[in-house]
Amino acid sequence: MLMNPVNAAVAPRGRTVLLSSVSSDSHTWNLVFLQLLLEEMGHRVINLGACVADELLVQECSAIRPDLVVISTVNGHGQADGLRLIGKLRADPETRDTPVVIGGKLGITGGAPEGMARRLVEAGFSAVFQDDADPAALGRFLAALEDRAEPRREVAAP
Amino acid sequence: MSSTGSFAGLAGRSAGLLVQPRMGFSDPARMRAGLDAVRRAGAATVGTLTLDSYTRVKDYDSAGRALADALPLNGYPLVTHGPDTTRAVLDGIQGPDFPVQVRHGSALPDDIIAALVAAGLDATEGGPVSYCLPYSRVPLREATAGWARSCERFAELRDRGVEPHLESFGGCMMGQLCPPGLLIAITVLEGLFFHRHGLRSISLSYAQQTDARQDEEAVAALRSLATAFLPDDTDWHIVVYAYMGKYPRTHGGALLVLRAAAGLAVRTGATRLIVKTPAESYRIPTIEENVEALEFAGAAAAAEATRTPPDPAPPPDTGIAAEARQLIEAVLDLHPDVGQALVRAFAKGYLDVPYCLHADNHGRSRGYIDEAGRLRWASVGSMPIRGITGGTREQAVGSSELLSALSYVERTHDLLALRSQDTRTSDALDAGTTAADLRQA
Numbered sequence: 001m002l003m004n005p006v007n008a009a010v011a012p013r014g015r016t017v018l019l020s021s022v023s024s025d026s027h028t029w030n031l032v033f034l035q036l037l038l039e040e041m042g043h044r045v046i047n048l049g050a051c052v053a054d055e056l057l058v059q060e061c062s063a064i065r066p067d068l069v070v071i072s073t074v075n076g077h078g079q080a081d082g083l084r085l086i087g088k089l090r091a092d093p094e095t096r097d098t099p100v101v102i103g104g105k106l107g108i109t110g111g112a113p114e115g116m117a118r119r120l121v122e123a124g125f126s127a128v129f130q131d132d133a134d135p136a137a138l139g140r141f142l143a144a145l146e147d148r149a150e151p152r153r154e155v156a157a158p
Numbered sequence: 159m160s161s162t163g164s165f166a167g168l169a170g171r172s173a174g175l176l177v178q179p180r181m182g183f184s185d186p187a188r189m190r191a192g193l194d195a196v197r198r199a200g201a202a203t204v205g206t207l208t209l210d211s212y213t214r215v216k217d218y219d220s221a222g223r224a225l226a227d228a229l230p231l232n233g234y235p236l237v238t239h240g241p242d243t244t245r246a247v248l249d250g251i252q253g254p255d256f257p258v259q260v261r262h263g264s265a266l267p268d269d270i271i272a273a274l275v276a277a278g279l280d281a282t283e284g285g286p287v288s289y290c291l292p293y294s295r296v297p298l299r300e301a302t303a304g305w306a307r308s309c310e311r312f313a314e315l316r317d318r319g320v321e322p323h324l325e326s327f328g329g330c331m332m333g334q335l336c337p338p339g340l341l342i343a344i345t346v347l348e349g350l351f352f353h354r355h356g357l358r359s360i361s362l363s364y365a366q367q368t369d370a371r372q373d374e375e376a377v378a379a380l381r382s383l384a385t386a387f388l389p390d391d392t393d394w395h396i397v398v399y400a401y402m403g404k405y406p407r408t409h410g411g412a413l414l415v416l417r418a419a420a421g422l423a424v425r426t427g428a429t430r431l432i433v434k435t436p437a438e439s440y441r442i443p444t445i446e447e448n449v450e451a452l453e454f455a456g457a458a459a460a461a462e463a464t465r466t467p468p469d470p471a472p473p474p475d476t477g478i479a480a481e482a483r484q485l486i487e488a489v490l491d492l493h494p495d496v497g498q499a500l501v502r503a504f505a506k507g508y509l510d511v512p513y514c515l516h517a518d519n520h521g522r523s524r525g526y527i528d529e530a531g532r533l534r535w536a537s538v539g540s541m542p543i544r545g546i547t548g549g550t551r552e553q554a555v556g557s558s559e560l561l562s563a564l565s566y567v568e569r570t571h572d573l574l575a576l577r578s579q580d581t582r583t584s585d586a587l588d589a590g591t592t593a594a595d596l597r598q599a
Contacts, residue, residue: 024211024220026263026293029332029564032513036557049515051215051295075211076232076442080224 011042015142018066020048020057022081025073030104034072034138041139054088062094067145070138071102078106079116083123090124099145101138103129163321164257165281166359169395169429175420175459176430177201179448180261182208182233184225189234190247192445197256199449201456204430205251205258207244207279209233214264214293232442236260237273244277257281259325265294265301271308280315283325283361285348287500287509291516292332298504298518302497306355313356321359324352325397329363329380331511333402335525335563337533338367338376339481339547340511346383346486351496353392360392361430365399366419368566369532371473377426378472379479387486395429398422400455404568405439410575412436413454415567420458431455439568477547485509488542507540513560524555527563531570 017038019031028050035045046064048057061069069089071082082102089095102125106116117128127141168176179196183189193205210233212221221235236244252258260274260282267284274282290301315322328345345362352360362384364377380396388394400419406412413436423431435451437443443451488508493499503509507520514521522539535543535550544550555563 024215024217026211026214028292028515029334029513031515033557033560033564036555036560040557047515049295049517050293077211080220080229 010044014042014044015067015145016044016046016064017142018046018048018057018061018064018069020052020060020069020071021050022071022073022078022085023051023053024077024081025075026050027074030072030074034070034135037135038070038138038142041142043142054085057085058088058092058095061089061098062092066098068142069098069100071100072104073102074105076105076107078102078104079120082106082120082125086120086124099126101125101127101129101141103131103133103138105131162254162319163280163315163323163359164252164254165259165323165361166321167393168257168323168361169393172202172429174202174463175423175428175456176204177420177433177452177455177459178204178259178430179206179433179435179452180208181206181443181445181448182210182261184210184231184233184235186234186239186243186247188445190251192448193247193251193258195445195449196452197251199452199456201452203256203452203456205256207234207236207247207258207260209260209262209264209270210235211263213237213270214262216264216266216269236262236277237269241273241276241278244273244279248278252279259283259323263289263293265290265296266304267308268304268311271312275312275315280320281323281325282312283327283363285326285328285345286351286497287344287348287504288327288331291504291511291514291519295517298516299501302351302501305351306497309352309355309357316356316358321393322357323359323361324357325361325363326352327363330365330399330402332513333365334367334567335403335527335533336512337481337525337535337547338364338372338379338478339485339543340509340523340541341365342376342380342383342478342482343485343489344509344511345380346387346482347489347496347500349384349388349392349394350490351500353389354496358392360388360394361397362394363397363399364428366401366415366422367533368527369530370418370422372476372478372532373422374426375473375476376478377422377428379482381427382479383482383486386483396426397430397432398426398428399432400434401567402434404565405434405436406568406571406575407439408572408575409436410579411568411571411573412439414571414575416451416455417458420455421462424459424462431459481543481546484543484546485541508542510539510541526551526555526559527566531566 035047038045120128196203210231213235221238286302286305312322326345326348328348329341349360401415433451433455435443435447437447489499489503492502510520510523512523512525524536526536528534
């Protein structure tokens with residue numbers, strides 16, 4: 001479950017990003033690309049890969065305490081899986097306040113179903129990046145994240 | 159009892175290339191309508207039941223809930239619908255002249271194999287490596303044991319006079335950016351694994367990549383290695399997949415890729431072609447779009463078959479066959495049982511699929527597209543093939559090169575289609591060309 005990092009060095013202002021798919025999504029090119037992109041920006045990435053069960057993500061998020069969780073999904077079940085997942089992350093005291101964003105192809109019809117982004121944000125996502133979003137927008141989101149009040153727990157890279 | 163099976167002897171039975179969609183709908187009525195439309199399409203077709211992704215990961219609760227709430231799934235939930243519903247979907251459609259294959263993507267296919275046999279089906283696809291590493295979190299050892307048991311159960315169909323068919327998806331690893339030698343090695347090794355666990359009707363796969371001549375050399379290599387390694391009692395054929403990565407956005411560009419895939423399949427003597435529709439770059443295609451793509455591919459194949467003279471010179475040998483043979487032999491040397499040999503090969507990095515995030519994959523190999531558009535190794539990791547198809551390179555593949563490589567086929571074919579529309583002088587396929595036009599040509 002690892003790709004050797006592109007940048008050995010994490011930038012001084014680099015964040016720890018937990019990158020993941022959802023439980024029913026087996027696509028990984030989106031995850032490979034985002035890992036490379038975020039590492040090139042100087043962030044540290046823990047890539048959980050394909051078909052991540054909700055419980056595994058909650059568990060990893062509690063253990064790693066990342067600055068940001070990035071959910072990327074393209075199989076069309078993103079809305080249903082995303083709504084279920086964010087409910088579990090927000091219900092757990094360990095992960096309740098962690099910023100979580102979701103992006104990709106979220107429905108099966110092409111384009112965004114009416115009101116989907118709003119429903120996802122109302123359910124607890126910090127931001128929704130639609131299929132046509134500029135990947136740099138994620139970088140800007142990370143740059144704008146407030147410094148955490150409490151230090152995150154140090155963990156070894158996977 | 160003599161054995162029948164919808165895929166048995168398929169290579170000998172079909173006059174030309176068989177074309178097959180990747181179609182799956184959650185609604186049984188729509189699934190039946192789709193299969194019926196594929197059967198009636200103006201091309202030699204094979205039917206497909208593609209399953210949804212909840213079924214692939216055995217999440218039957220979510221599949222059941224979606225059916226109850228009338229939410230569409232991205233495929234047919236075979237296990238959840240049950241045998242009676244599926245028999246009704248297939249009744250009067252599936253038959254000796256119209257075989258139907260179940261496509262699923264599951265690392266642990268036991269429930270799926272049981273459900274398809276119960277519904278009167280006899281053909282499916284996958285493999286212990288090809289449906290584990292790219293798509294699941296299941297440990298390779300577990301997937302290999304699961305596939306061994308499932309193959310053996312599936313092979314019991316022969317006791318009822320039905321010859322079951324299993325296709326290896328190994329020639330499609332990750333869909334793209336995996337150089338051909340490794341694709342060929344994995345599909346041949348999975349074919350050997352299927353044979354070891356009782357199957358005798360087998361197909362091996364190869365997915366169209368970035369360069370037509372390289373692909374031709376690769377399929378020829380696959381044929382010669384399958385002949386060399388599969389035992390003589392194996393009834394086998396080759397299935398080619400139209401490009402599985404990011405598809406062109408223009409209709410014309412998508413048809414160009416599909417036409418090239420049909421040409422590749424015909425020139426290399428493949429029996430089946432798995433077709434991809436122009437709509438697939440942005441959503442799940444409709445029944446009509448599937449039929450249109452099948453008819454276009456069938457007509458393109460017919461045109462290729464009658465082209466005179468056929469391409470005379472075989473592609474030059476760039477070492478693909480030698481690389482694949484080296485990988486196959488290195489793996490088989492690790493253990494007398496091919497399943498255990500595969501598990502050890504990944505543990506040692508003798509097989510290492512580029513850009514695959516699975517925990518049992520070393521993740522040290524990388525593929526890239528060179529200046530001429532051929533797929534090459536940037537790094538071979540610990541695979542024992544250094545230098546066979548040319549040297550590797552120093553610099554790592556970064557995010558922008560990866561993004562560019564992932565969209566290489568999309569970009570080049572969109573450009574070609576747009577240019578041919580502008581000038582009308584290119585011999586490239588016009589964006590408006592239809593299957594009917596091609597048949598008249």
